Amino acid sequence: MPARTHDLPTRTRDSSSQCFPANNPGETFWQTTQHKLHDHRSTEQLPEHSDIVIVGAGYAGVSTAYHLVKDHGDVNKSIAILEARGACSGATGRNGGHARPDFYGHIPTYVDRAGARAGAEIAEFEINNLRALKKIIEQEKIDCDFTLTRSIDVWCNAEAAEKAKCVYDRMVAEGFEYMDDVVFYNGDNVEGICGVKGAKACASFTAGTMWPYKFIMHLVELIVDAGVNLQTNTPVTSVTADPEGGFIVETPRGKMHAGKVVYANNAYVSGVLPQYKKNIVPCKGICCRITVPDGVTAPLLNNSYINRTEDNVLSYLIPRADGSIVVGGAAAVFRKHEDQWYDNVDDSILIDSAKDYYNDYMQKTYSGWEDTGAKIDKIWSGVMGYSYDSNPHIGNVPGGNDQYILAGFNGHGMPVIWLSSKELAKMIIQDIPFEQTSMPRLFQTSQFRIDRALNGKTEDGDILGSGKFPATKP
The missing domain is CATH 3.50.50.60 (FAD/NAD(P)-binding domain)
Structure with a gap:
């Protein structure tokens, strides 16, 4: 059935207009x-x-x-x-197809605002959410490429890595039982553990990936x-x-x-x-799918990732069974260009300041990917609702x-x-x-x-x- 675009009012976003989706969203891989x-x-x-x-x-x-x-x-x-x-x-x-609970990312902020129990409630709820997703997908026999995996947090900036270790230690000291699932690595072997070039620290815990x-x-x-x-x-x-x-x-x-x-x-x-x-303000993000040429075998990635570069640009990444990679984020790259993402509902166009960021991303980021010819197959934007x-x-x-x-x-x-x-x-x-x-x-x-x-x-x-x-x- 063709889209009934004739039923849709013209909707553009300015300071006085209402907040409605754009008429013509760009195509995504999904x-x-x-x-x-x-x-x-x-x-x-x-x-x-x-x-x-x-x-x-x-x-x-x-x-x-x-x-x-x-x-x-x-x-x-x-x-x-x-x-x-x-x-x-x-x-x-x-x-990005990443069903990843927050174990310690923003939980310390919630703890500071409302106490340890309030922070733990969120982490525990999200962990239970992942389990419930797995259960319903199996129960309803939903074919959506769901995979239960380990998610790897990576820090390539030495100062950020030290702060991450302090956060990890703090969450363990709080006595949160769910932290038993987290393993934190630092020292000389980090790069070999996570496969990310220049990694100074990494941590892993259980997460999921899927075709949303x-x-x-x-x-x-x-x-x-x-x-x-x-x-x-x-x-x-x-x-x-x-x-x-x-x-x-x-x-x-x-x-x-x-x-x-x-x-x-x-x-x-x-x-x-x-x-x-x-x-709740509409904020745009960017995501893409990366593939390698036919006949090329790239190193296998079994885990999902959150990567932070030396200059603290964050990207989330999931590997797919077909050998492709879905990766997005890079908000630090376009953050200063507020008109391109903040209070912006136009998901028909890319974020101009970040649209080229993921060119050669795998070659620059992961060991063994240098000669794979990996490149962006499809790239798109999306509009998220960010709360105050x-x-x-x-x-x-x-x-x-x-x-x-x-x-x-x-x-x-x-x-x-x-x-x-x-x-x-x-x-x-x-x-x-x-x-x-x-x-x-x-x-x-x-x-x-x-x-x-x-x-x-x-x-x-x-x-x-x-x-x-x-x-x-x-």
């Missing part, structure tokens, strides 16, 4: 072959009413629908998903078969309270009525919830009964969303508060967090201020 339901519409017209309307058909929206259907199907609620473009056309279908688009689209098939009404190429332009109860959801294709609304549109959430404008304080916003929208948000993943949604959506589904169906879920306390959206961002200076937030972007994790 979506070279689009799924048959990519531009699916379950019914020719919008349903007049759905008990639950989900805004966004990416990882967050589709997972929430899956849990509503599979975990609470006996409640018999009608569900509709409205997606501005094709299913999984946003950040999930444009990321295939994972989500398999879930889309399951929920559509279960009766969820999917309406792609149908951007939600406004949601207003109906005086008679529920909500009026407006789109360029008409209006529909919703009993409850779930905002799962991540970077674009302020387009319909303007109070989140400074809380680096935590996602999940739960009841403050002051909005029967409205829920699951957004603001800071380029780190893969290790967070699956279990978060499961717990949010429980909140929606059982009408329980956030505190009765298993989600980390720092994930809860609140008026306090909203006001702090609205009243604070942009440079004081984590995106531009204390260093969450460039990301410490992919």
Whole structure:
């Protein structure tokens, strides 16, 4: 089914406009072959009413629908998903395929802000999320190249390596049991252990890699078969309270009525919830696939990586079974060019200042790759939702009964969303508060967090201020 671009309003981003996806996203490796339901519409017209309307058909929206259907199907609620473009056309279908929990990257910041237990909650939740992903992929027999592996953190700057060892020691001293899975290496053998030229320290722990688009689209098939009404190429332009109860959801294709609304549109959430404008900001990133010429055998990489160069440029990398490499990041390269990435929703074009960074990346970075002829096969950009304080916003929208948000993943949604959506589904169906879920306390959206961002200076937030972007994790 061709994309229905005639249904989409013209959407450009400036300081006064609303926040909506660009009409023409660039092609990614993951979506070279689009799924048959990519531009699916379950019914020719919008349903007049759905008990639950989900805004966004990416990882967050589709997972929430899956849990509503599979975990609470006996409640018999009608569900509709409205997606501005094709299913999984946003950040999930444009990321690096890295399901990597945060063991110590940003956890010390959370510990400093809210105490050791609050920091540990996040790490433990993300580790459990990885296990749950493995379980559901096996249970539903999802063909998405999922691999449980070791992820290798690498520091090539001596000072950064020393700081990393201090962080590691601090996390061990906190007594966090999950740190038993981490092995830290420094000394003369580091380069030989990780294979990265000039490495001064490295650490490893359990993580996962996958084909994210295939994972989500398999879930889309399951929920559509279960009766969820999917309406792609149908951007939600406004949601207003109906005086008679529920909500009026407006789109360029008409209006529909919703009993409850779930905002799962991540970077674009302020387009319909303007109070989140400074809380969740669209920020572009860059990612690419690297291949070697036919007939060339490159050294085997069994692990995923986070590499930090001597000048502290961070890249995340996964090896694929077909011999190719997916790598992205390089935020430090384009950080100073704010107009190219900050508050920018145009994923149809690359980030100009970083588009050439990954040329010869494997040859420059990994021992044994010098003569492989490895080169970029495809490169793309994606739009992530970065929050003011680096935590996602999940739960009841403050002051909005029967409205829920699951957004603001800071380029780190893969290790967070699956279990978060499961717990949010429980909140929606059982009408329980956030505190009765298993989600980390720092994930809860609140008026306090909203006001702090609205009243604070942009440079004081984590995106531009204390260093969450460039990301410490992919």
